[in-house]
Structures are given as structure tokens and as C-alpha cells.
Amino acid sequence: MSELLQYVFIGLGNGAVYAMVGLGLVVIYRSTGLLNFAQGELAMFATFGVWTLHEAGLPIWLALLGGMAIGFAIGAIVHQVVVRPVGDPHQKPLAVVIVTIGLFLGFNALAQLIWGTNEKEFATLFGNSEVDVLGTLVDWQKLGALGILAAEALVFWVIFQKTKVGLGMRAVASNPESSALVGIPVTRILMIGWGLAVSVGAVAGAVWAPTPGLSSNLMQLPLIYGFAAITLGGFDSFVGAVVGGLFVGVLTDVVPRYVDAFEKMTLAPAFLVILVVLLVRPQGIFGRKVVSRV
């Protein structure tokens, strides 16, 4: 029993990272209406930024802040240069897929070119010790991840519900043309949205990196887990990303250990979540259902 509980805690800790990836995906979905298949690679690149700053001498938490700033800049520039010219994702989904795949390949390759293919050690944000929770030993990193997720969720709530920028983002997400007409700087808002998304991605990468080590394929699986999180939670729901992420985390850590058929297919539970939700209830748990007119 305490073994199961241990896996649940590990799952929650990992799920927190998936939820963070999910939050970034939701910001982008809500503002620009697309699924950002490059989210993982952009986050990974920003995480390498954190690593580089830390290697240069900055303490890890400061390096993280620096990496978040780098991520913000990358996100904003990517939106301006690459995403905005492509147009409406609902009209041309293929163009969006191609552009995000291009970003995926490009940033992945760029990371390899700059930092090479060897795995790098990444300093933990929370140290290496464990603490006793409900009779099981839990790694501080997992608890720390949950703490950071909670902080992020709070920050998102404040930004979106209490600030002018957040109001602007909600307006743009709902109706970009009307927003422009009332004077909301739509382009700037969208750039901020993308910047925020990659920033959050940098945090996700930094929390995730210590365990597997930092390399260019750091975020390839977490990207899918993040998508599973928001599919389950609802593509346009922040609450959904959090709930979905934690659920997918626990599912992914528990199922392969107890079901032999899934032992090596750690992605399978998340994949099934995506498939089943899209077939049965595409708006997820907390998402809004969209009805289209013929």
C-alpha cells in the first residue's frame, strides 16, 4: 500500500510538470486558437538557457528567472515572426501544423547544434532530500513541483482575472476583431500570451530536467502528457490543465507499474486518454462546447 502511495506522489509530482506544460498550451490555445506542437521544444530551449546561466555562475533560482525571461522573449518573437503571418488556425489547420512542426524541428536541432547531444546534469531547485508524508518517503522535488504549480495557477488567476493585460487576453480570445475595434492592442496581447506560455514552459523544463538529465529530447514525452492533460481538462481551461495534468501524471506512473501489458508503453495511458476524450467528450471536463452552424 505504501508502495502505491509512493507512486501516487511521484505521479502527482510529475503530473505537476505536465500541468505546467498544459498551462502554456492553454494560454496559446485561448489566445491564438491553435495547438502548439512546438511547446515542448521551445520550453526545452529555454531550459537550456537556464542551464547556461547556472553554468555561468548564477544560483539556480536566479538562473530560472533568467531562463523565464529568455523564454518570454522567444515566445513573443516566435509569435510575431512565425505564427501571426500564418493566419486563422480554423481556416488553415495544415499551415499551423506545418509551422509548429517546423519550429519543433528547428529548435530541437538548434539546441543540439549549440549544446551538443550529451546529456547535461541539471541542478535541482529543491535539493535532493526526501520527507515523510503520510507514511511514505516523498522526494522534495515532487512536492516542490506541486508547490510551483500552485504558485503558477495563482499567478495565472491573478493575471487573467485581475489585470488589464489578462482582461485583454480574454477579450482577444473571445473576439479578436471586436477587441481591435475597442482599442485593445491585439498583437501585443498575443505576443505576451506566447511569451507567458514559453516562460511557463521554461519552469516546467527546469523542474523536470534534474531526473532525466538535460538533453534535446527532454520535453518530447512531457509535450504529449501536457496535451493529454489539456484534452482531458478542456483545451481552453486552466483549471482543466491542472486537474488533467495531475490525473495524467498519476495514471502514467501507476498504470505501467501495475499492468504488465503497459510496462514499456508509458505513453499508452496518456494516449488512450487523448483518444477516448476526443471521441466521447471533445470539450473535456471543464472546456466549453463549441457548436458550429452549417
Add this chain to the structure above:
Amino acid sequence: MSLLEVEDVEVRFGGVVALANLTFSIAAGEIFALIGPNGAGKTTLFNVVSRLYQPSQGAVRFAGTDLLALPAHRIAASGIARTFQNLALIPGLSVLDNVAVGAHAATSAGFWRSGLRLNRGEERRVRADALGLLDRLGLADLAQRPCAGLPYGTLKRIELARAMVARPRLLLLDEPAAGLTHAEVDELGGVIRSLRDEHDLTVLLVEHHMGMVMGISDNVVVMDLGAKIAEGPPADVQANPAVIAAYLGAPVEEV
């Protein structure tokens, strides 16, 4: 003989009632118009007849058979064709191929025959039919052009050609005169009438252009807010006070 019978049809979207107890029938060979203010439910009725919507109650019979039992892709084979309010052409195909799509239900070459090029006879026939219709509508020299960039009136005629190539018995025209100039509307009225005469066709049209409706229709149904408020020959409907109220509002009470 009634070609199309709409009986007590109701369509709901969530809490909104788009069509309520709608009943009317169309005789074979008629040009029948459906008019009414915006939001009256005319296109909704079209979508029911072309099987894109399922009514929550009621019956629709086409040539005696239950139309509601058919899925959307079977109406063409049954003899029903339609055009769309906002044009539904295929930008990736040439004008000729757009019209040829309309013949899909009348042809049968599937993946095997097409892949192995055993469909040459059928293809020739389809292209000849399509070209013939384009010629009839004065569009033959545009056949190989892509649809993109052509004038609106031309696109509407292409869509009409596509609907006609299947030799339908019932033609549904959704606002065919929208966006056309006066001259084009007159021409369109003439085309609809001659198509009806030449091809033993029945036409149901949704239209706002009163001149055309009153000019070519045999019978008119007036709808407002999902229900029928008047029915009859154009002259009767024009004089009906309920119809006038629906379009122009009731006269203000003198104080």
C-alpha cells in the same frame, strides 16, 4: 401529385425552436418559394430536406418515401439537389470538376476502377455532361479554370450547373438572387423557368428578392420565427396582412 410533403416538422437547437409545426406540400413541376424575414427558419428547413439537420418531430416525404430515413449523402441519388446561400464550391477543383462532383451519385467508379483506370468510359460521359451544362449556362470556356477569382454571379451559375448535372427531380435554391445585379436576377428567373420546363423539374427556392419570387413562383409559403404564417399563390400572399406585419411591422396605434 405532391412531390415533397413537409408535415408538422419541428427543429430545436438547445432551447431555441428554429422550426415549429411546419406543414406544406409542393406539387410536381411547381416553382415554390419560401420567404420570410431573416431568422425565419428558411435555411433550417432546407437543411432538414437536404438531411443536414434532423427534426425533433414531424415527417418529410419525397415522392411518397420517408425522406428522414435517408442520410445526407443519399439525397442526390434520390433526386434532390441544392445550392447554398454562401456558395459551397470546391476551390481546389476546376470549374468543370466542380460541376462533375455533382454527378457523383449518378456514377460508380470506386477506388479499384479509378486507380487502375478502368473508368474511362464513365469519366468521358461525366465530363461531357458537365461541359454540356456549362455550355447551357454560358460558361463553357471557363471549364478548365480554377474557381478562385471568378465573379460572384459566375460562381452562382457554376453551383447551379453542379446541382443540375445530377438530373434532380427537386432543386433547392438557397437565395439564388443574392448578390446579383438587376439584369442578372431577371436572367436567373428566366433560367430557372426554362430549366423547370426542359427537365421536368420541381423547384423550391428561398429568396428575399420579391420581384423574382412574385414573378416566377407558382406558390409561396411565408415563414416568420419558425412557423408558417401564410401560404398560397404570390398575389394572395402579397396582400395578406399577417405577411405585411411580419415584414414591415404592425401599424402604430393612434393615441
Add this chain to the structure above:
Amino acid sequence: MSAAGRLRDTRSIIVVSGVLVVVVLALPQVLDAFWTRRITLWIPLALAALGLNLLTGYNGQISVGHGALYGVGAYSTALILNEWKWPQLAAIAASAVICFVAGVAVGLPALRIKGLYLALVTLAVATLFPQVLEQFSGTTGGSAGLAITNQEMNRRGVLADRAIRVEAPTWTGLADDQWAYYVFLAVAALCFLVVRNLVRSRVGRSMIAIRDNEVAAEVSGVNVAIVKVLTFGVSAALAGVGGAIFAILQARVSSGSFTLVASLYFLVAVVVGGSASIAGPAIGAVAIGLFQDVVTPALPESVTPWDLNAKAATPLILGTMLILLMLAAPGGIVGSARQLRARLAVRAQRPADGPIPTPTTGGTP
């Protein structure tokens, strides 16, 4: 266009095609065995791109997971050749059938999942596929993979496993690698021809109609569900033929060849070559092949003071190309060529002073 203009156009197409055919056929005679084998490997890529283009370019169903179908084709062939010892072409045909079924199986849920969401599901499939291979490593050999072998008498007169290879019959006078090139080129040409026939037929029109306006297609009598599912099946079968040929050429299969990157490269080939065209996938495959085999190895070993990994240059170039193409030339090479031709035709047609006719672009393939 004037009759003389059209004649000039047809004649130039015939000349260009003729030259291309001669070049393509002459290559194995001119190149050495190493290079012949390298360009033969471009053929499976072209077939996978052909399949993907049919599904995504012509029918509008976005798949970022064709690498998995390619893998199913490869592993089916490996297992058929190892366990049942069928002739190679028979194994390829059988793999095509297996992949058709797999494609239909994916195509059914795809009826309810469209656009970006289908892309997401197929992306997840592509990422999951190597894990599936690991899970069933008893059959698939996991990351070590399977060698495809034949039992043959070796020089010492002992029956031993030897890697499968394509053997040129003696009457041809060709080397093995040249024969393999011609045989698989013929298979590919046949596939391209079948797709071309499909696309220019009733079926092709219905695929394109579904892509651009599903409702219009339905109302015209197209059974949208059947066409979409069958297109998925045929698309998968084509990718499967590619995978099968790949397996035979490599004489081995291992999970490392069927990661997400494979799926992404197929998409790159389709986009670079020009989606919704017949020649596009072939051109795209050649473009990727050139980058991978000619351009990247020629790049300097270390341009930067720190550890430059030249292998990463190909995906960087391809990724950048994808983005630039979407922004500047979404039609890829074929699309841009068509636009250029149209613009030249307009210029030739322009009367001395009069309205400029609208340029025609695109059109039926």
C-alpha cells in the same frame, strides 16, 4: 492560351519529362555502388510522402504519424521474410495489405477527430510507436531490432544466416545495387501512376471536395465516411510499401528508424515538394535526400568553438524551410513552379493596352 502556346507548353513538358526519365534511369550506371544505394533509399521516402500527400494534401486529413504506418510496413515485411521466407515482392504486397487494414483502423476514429485534433492524435501515435515496439520486443527485437536473413550455404558449406539482399538476375548484367534501384523504382512508378489515376477520377474529385467543403460533397452524393476511411487505408498502404522496401534495403529493422522524426520528415517532403500534386512527394523526397546525403556531410566539422553536431544541421534547415515555405511559398516547389508558369503565361497574353487577365494558379492536378 493560343493553340501555338499550348503546343509549345505540351512540347516543353514532354522534353523536360524525357530528360528527367533519361537522367533517372542513367544514374545507377553513372554513380558508384555506394551512391546508388544511397539514392535507392530515397525511394521508400518518396512512397511514404506519396501516401501522406494523398491523405493530407488531397483529402485534408492531417497525419503526423505516418512514420508508424511506415514502421508497420517495415516490420511486417521483416517478419514475413524471416518467418515465412516469401519472395520479396510478395512480402511487400502483403505488407501493403496489412498497412491498408491498419490505415482503415486509424481512419475510423479519425472520422470524429478532425484538423488540429487529428494532428494531435497522430502525433501521439508516432511518439508511442517506438514504445510499442519495445513492449513487444519478443517479436520486434526492440531497439536492437531484427536482422532480416536468409539461410544460405556459406563458403565452408555450412547453412548460416545471411542478411537478405536483392540479387540481380545474371541475364541483366547489372550489379545487385543497380538492380535493386530499378526494381524498386518500378514499384514506386507504379504506385505514383495509380495515385495519379485516382486523383484525376471521380474518387479524386470526391477526396478534394471533402477537403474543401465536406457538406457540399455530402449533398452531391459523396459518402464522406467511406471515402475518408478508404483514403486513409490507401495512404497507409503506400507508406507500408515504402516501409517494406526500406526494410529490404537495410536488411534490418529497429525502433530507432521509426521515431517521431520519421513522421515529421514525411511531412517535410510533402510540403517542400508541394502538397496536392503528384510530383511533389517525389521532389520533396529528393530534396530531403540531397540535404541528408549531400549537403549535410559537406558542412564543415566545426564552425563554432564548441561542439558542433553537423547531424543536427539537416533538421534545422528543414524546419526553417518549412516555416519559410508556409510564409512565402505554401505551394512548395510544385506550387511555386505552377505560379511562375501562370504568371509567365499571363505576361505573354497581355494585350498592348487592355485589362490584365486574372492569373490562373493551381487548378486540378
